[in-house]
Amino acid sequence: MKAIICLLLTVVLNSPMAFGQPDENLLSDAKLRDRVQAAMKAGTDWLIREQQDNGSWKSTTGIYSEYTVGVTSLAVLALINCDVPLESPAVRRGLEFLRNLPTSEPKSDRSLYEASVMIMALSAAEQPEIDRGDLSRLANLIAKSQCTEGQNSGLWGYQLSDRGGRPGQNGEDRSNGQFAILGLREAAYAGIRIDREVWQRSHDHWVRGQESKGRSSGAWSYRVNQTEPSGSMTSAGLSTLAITSRMLHDDSDVDQDGRPDCCAAHPPLEAFEKGRQWLADSFTVYSNPGSGHQHLYYLYGLERAARLGNVRYFGDHDWYREGARYLQEAQRGDGGWHEGDTAPEVSTAFALLFLSKGLSRVVVNKLDYVSTDRSNTAIGGDWNRHPLDVPNLIEKIDGLKGWPPRLTSQVLTLSRLKDQNAVTSLNQAPVLFLSGTQELPFTDEHIRWLRDYVDEGGFILAMANCSSDQFNDSFRRVIEKMFPHGEAGLQRLTSDHPVFRSEYLLPGADSIELYGVDFGCRTAIMFSPEDHACLWQKWMKHDPQERSEALIQRILRATRIGTNILAYATGREPPAKLDASEEKQKKNQTKIERGLLEIAQLRYRGNWDIAPRAVRNLLDGLNETAGITAAAERKTVPISLDQLKRYPLVYLHGRYRFQLTDAERDSLRDHLNRGGFLFADACCGSERFDQGFRELMSQLFPEHSLQPIPADHELFTAKIGHDIATVRLRKLVPSAQNAAIQTRTESVPPQLEGIELNGRLAVVYSRYDISCALENQASLSCDGYEEADAMKLAVNIVRYAILQDPAAPEK
Secondary structure, three states: OHHHHHHHHHHHHOOOOOOOOOOHHHOHHHHHHHHHHHHHHHHHHHHHHOOOOOOOOOOOOHHHHHOHHHHHHHHHHHHHHOOOOOOOHHHHHHHHHHHOOOOOOOHHHOEHHHHHHHHHHHHHOOOHHHHHHHHHHHHHHHHHOOEOOHHHOOOEOOEOOOOOEOOOOOOOEHHHHHHHHHHHHHHHHOOOOOOHHHHHHHHHHHHHOOOOOHHHOOOOEOOOOOOOEOHHHHHHHHHHHHHHHHHOOOOOOEOOOOOEOOOOOOOOOHHHHHHHHHHHHHOOOOOOOOOOOOHHHHHHHHHHHHHHOOOOEEOOEEHHHHHHHHHHHHOOOOOOOOOOOOOHHHHHHHHHHHHHHHOOEEEEEEEEOOOOOOOOOOOOOHHHOOOOHHHHHHHHHOOOOOOOOOEEEEEEEHHHOOOOOHHHHHOOOOEEEEEEOOOOOOOHHHHHHHHHHHHOOOEEEEEEHHHOHHHHHHHHHHHHHHOOOOOOOOEEOOOOOHHHOOOOOOOOOOOOOOEEEEEOOEEEEEEEOOOOHHHHOOOOOOOOOOOOHHHHHHHHHHHHHHHHHHHHHHOOOOOOOOOHHHHHHHHHOOOOOOOOEOOEEEEOOOOOOOOOOHHHHHHHHHHHHOOOOEOOOOEEEEOOHHHHOOOOEEEEEEOOOOOOOHHHHHHHHHHHHOOOEEEEEEHHHOHHHHHHHHHHHHHHOOOOOOEEOOOOOHHHOOOOOOOOOOEEEEEEOOOOOOOOOOEEEEEEOOOEEEEEEOOEEEEEEEOOEOHHHHOOOOOOOOOEEOHHHHHHHHHHHHHHHHHOOOOOOOO
């Protein structure tokens, strides 16, 4: 055995891959994310340097010099969305400038643009107790200034007037129109009541104003019948209709008991499909299609049209990645952006809003399994009977305490996927949502993709619209095909399942019917035969005054169930967009030639394989970052000396209390005394496994005991691998059994224990979870390390094991 370890040591020290240096070819998204974050930092620094002494931003470029309120509002909005803290001097002073404007002077009282972006800036500060008066005043002025007659009915001009809009007297155009709706949306979300007629007039204008002939079909122009269609105005049309469609939902399909007709489809407007197709056909990030100017204004609108429409692709174009690459390349050396005759303060704000809002975390991929055209997603079909279900649920969650800011969802089109990119695309969201009323048209290849997605840590949520038996039966057959050997299956969740306490305290399984597939460390698939999505479709940030209390309570119940499911699935920590893990999945799908290092996982009676991919992912991590040539697959072996002597490093985990036979204990003791090394952890921080493991160690080595490994031990130093002074450890906050789950994440020194034999660590054990985190399956209900730190700890433990010199050679 000593010879084997010496050979491994030689391989480590002579590896061509430097420790900690990942394969650069595999990290394109990670590199882009780093560059985007650097661009945002440089851009916000530039904006802060340009702030005036009075807290405003004042442009010296063209007409922008007249609109200090508007430029200041855009700058404040951009800084807040780039996570510059509200208490920072720049944001605080900018907000003070806006809040302290003399009522007789501010252009926001006569400029539609300025009033709209000022509402957006104040709303982003989320301080309604301070700003409600300004929000109400400005929103009412905007609403009263809408044009109500003629071909421009539903639009706005440049000037505000409390006398109402007069057709043709105020230079109405669609750019003003979209900004008015953006401002009114934020005011409505802040609780300001906006008359339904305002939304309806705008909605009707944009629907009837969409081009319907020739190459321009699906696009919008700046003014009615006066200008050519453009990308900026088509983006404006899509985002405006996304807002008005949501604001115009009514309860006409709800019965007297508050039950909506969940069997009625809600087909979205064809305008969405036509507009997206025009953008797909005309797509570029290098100019405003159909126009020679307002480029960054177009990109700002493109981001909004895509995000509000839950769109990742226009045709074959990944709008965010292409736009982000362009913007980080176009940024000036001083950190700002300046294109054409647009003021650099405005251009920079537009660029930062694109980068920051487009970087929203995608929580859910809603699967379009109907579309057959790879270039465009169908807006309707059985997959999308409730088009606003997931978007509304995510909007409800966005802003909840304990969740990161800026959450979103997107549509994933099944026909777009190919074998080489399917799992990577699925992994761009931690949750995949399937819904419908009919048979799921999945091929064997699709089933394999779904299984691989779950294997890689993904979570599937399925829901039978209209409580359809056909969908119910079809999804159960999908599960049977995903697990053909019966290793997992749908089971009714019981009231003690963490999902009933993961965010809100829900009544439990007696009143909420949920089924789940337990796979690995957690429930990886959930299915609801009840159509909660039908009620998500009805959710609004503020309920209409005429809405019945019975419906309000049904919506509350359904959205809380949905929130709990997503909290359980993501641990309230959905991955950041452009996260390196997306590219890591590609690596995981690539077979590595058999290497020298093999880690043997020990088999024992009971549930010895709770996290079956933990060792495999650790081996991948060793190959990628640790300078160790490792085997592609784990080995699983019984606990016998004949088997153990082939493997210097063995691994043990579980979630339940266990016992070894006398022969197994003798074999493991002998192996460790001969120079072997045992790495173990309690899956999900299981107290039952912890108790069983401690009993095992006291049986093997009664003269020794598990001792905390000091924080200054070489195991945690750069000498071994990663320099690990602190780690992020999630712990459950003690609470009553019938209380909602609460967790806290602490930055602490590594919490490992070990047993020394002959002056060397022969056993390293973690009471807190490592293995589930290695599987990307950490759960709110688990005590354990965050994924990145779990990998660092595991890599260091393996490197320590193979770098130390065992005291006794094999006999």
